[in-house]
Amino acid sequence: MVNAPASLALRVQERALATGFAACGIAGAGEDPLRAARLEEWLGEGHHGSMEWMETRLAHRRSPQGLWPEAKSVIALGMSYAPAADPLALEGSAEHARISVYAQGRDYHDVVKKRLKALARWLVDEVPGSQVKVFVDTAPVMEKPLGEAAGIGWQGKHTNLVSPTHGSWLFLGAIYTTLDLAPAEPHRDQCGSCRACLDACPTNAFPAPYRLDARRCISYLTIEHKGPVPEEFREALGNRIYGCDDCLAVCPWNKFASAAQAMQEFLPRAELVAPRLGELLALDDAGFRALFSGSPIKRIGRDRFIRNCLYAAGNSGNRALAAQVELLTQDPDPVVAEAAEWALARLR
Known part of the structure; x- marks a missing residue:
């Protein structure tokens, strides 16, 4: 592990915004027993359907350190794709089909990963000897619970991350690092009685x-x-x-x-x-x-x-x-x- 300067967490967040991310927070890489238990319960009930990879890589999903033992911190990031038009406008059309908002533009895997790599390179240059790994949706990473732990939003009743400034429209990514960065406070749930x-x-x-x-x-x-x-x-x-x-x-x-x-x-x-x-x-x-x-x-x-x-x-x-x-x-x-x-x- 490489010791991180106390001010580095703030500089990471500033750099993330300059790189194109709308939200950035930091969480520890250790296991959260409650989060792991909820994942195991969900899988045990078969609610993952045919997504077998959710189960076969359970040990890696339980915590960031389950995937990479050397990790000390997680930089959780969100990139906005907020739509200009009403996503429900075509409901009931007899001639037109509806494609989810997130899939109407470029593949988010490519766009988010490119920006993650740029931020990760900057971090390694800032602290020589530190190590990083970047993830966007294709690895056994629990981006939504980590986003909540890092303070960028909370998991709403629909289980997706909700941001108080960006709503439900965030693509999520994560950088695991060997740096011991100051973590943020987890975001509190603000769904209230809404359903x-x-x-x-x-x-x-x-x-x-x-x-x-x-x-x-x-x-x-x-x-x-x-x-x-x-x-x-x-x-x-x-x-x-x-x-x-x-x-x-x-x-x-x-x-x-x-x-x-x-x-x-x-x-x-x-x-x-x-x-x-x-x-x-x-x-x-x-x-x-x-x-x-x-x-x-x-x-x-x-x-x-x-x-x-x-x-x-x-x-x-x-x-x-x-x-x-x-x-x-x-x-x-x-x-x-x-x-x-x-x-x-x-x-x-």
């Missing part, structure tokens, strides 16, 4: 406040779930084809978020703000890859994406889509073909 996020969920994915059953969550079903979506949830998907913003969008704390705080890279691409279902259903693999180059949507592949579009078509009541849907009943992918049969039956 707007719980009541907004179309699939009742919250068995209780602060608890999420991913198996019922539209974001999980449209992104992580690989097979056919269970029929009990298909109608509730509406025209959502990638993710869901409902529980985030209704949070009253978003009134303090400003689109002017969002990074330029996260500004929505025009073709993804209100995409037409008919055009999306026509995508082959090459067309899918071309349209979603540089987008997080590319990660789910053409077949899963078309599956989602077919559920949206079936929910649309738009009979003009029936001919395209019927063609997809012959798709080589059996999940796509079954989704097309389901959609066609509803359209007819």
Whole structure:
């Protein structure tokens, strides 16, 4: 461990803001027994669905030191992607699909990691001999609880991080370091009696406040779930084809978020703000890859994406889509073909 000057924590926060982050806080890297127990309980109830990696790397998720024993501090960071338009504006449209706000711009993995690396290089230059590791969403790191511990927000009743200045619209990243930095005070919960996020969920994915059953969550079903979506949830998907913003969008704390705080890279691409279902259903693999180059949507592949579009078509009541849907009943992918049969039956 390298001893850190007392003023370094403040300088880290100043540098983080200059690097493009909207929020920065510091937490210790040791295990929080309550946080670890809640994770184990959630996994024990099977609420992670088919995300097996959550369970197989439990030891690494329990604490930062479980992943990297030499870590002494965690720098928790948030980058704003606050939208300018209402994320719920296209609800019920028969012609357009809804893509979650976070996926309408550039892939946040690339953007956030680039800024994390820049901040980490600065830190190593400031304190020679210190070591760092950067993480954004693809490693066994509990970014949301760490963000709360570092004081940049609190985990709301929808289990996402809520910032008093940026609302629900933050991409999270973390820097683990061997430096022993002065930690911040954990952020206190400010949800109060509000339950707007719980009541907004179309699939009742919250068995209780602060608890999420991913198996019922539209974001999980449209992104992580690989097979056919269970029929009990298909109608509730509406025209959502990638993710869901409902529980985030209704949070009253978003009134303090400003689109002017969002990074330029996260500004929505025009073709993804209100995409037409008919055009999306026509995508082959090459067309899918071309349209979603540089987008997080590319990660789910053409077949899963078309599956989602077919559920949206079936929910649309738009009979003009029936001919395209019927063609997809012959798709080589059996999940796509079954989704097309389901959609066609509803359209007819």
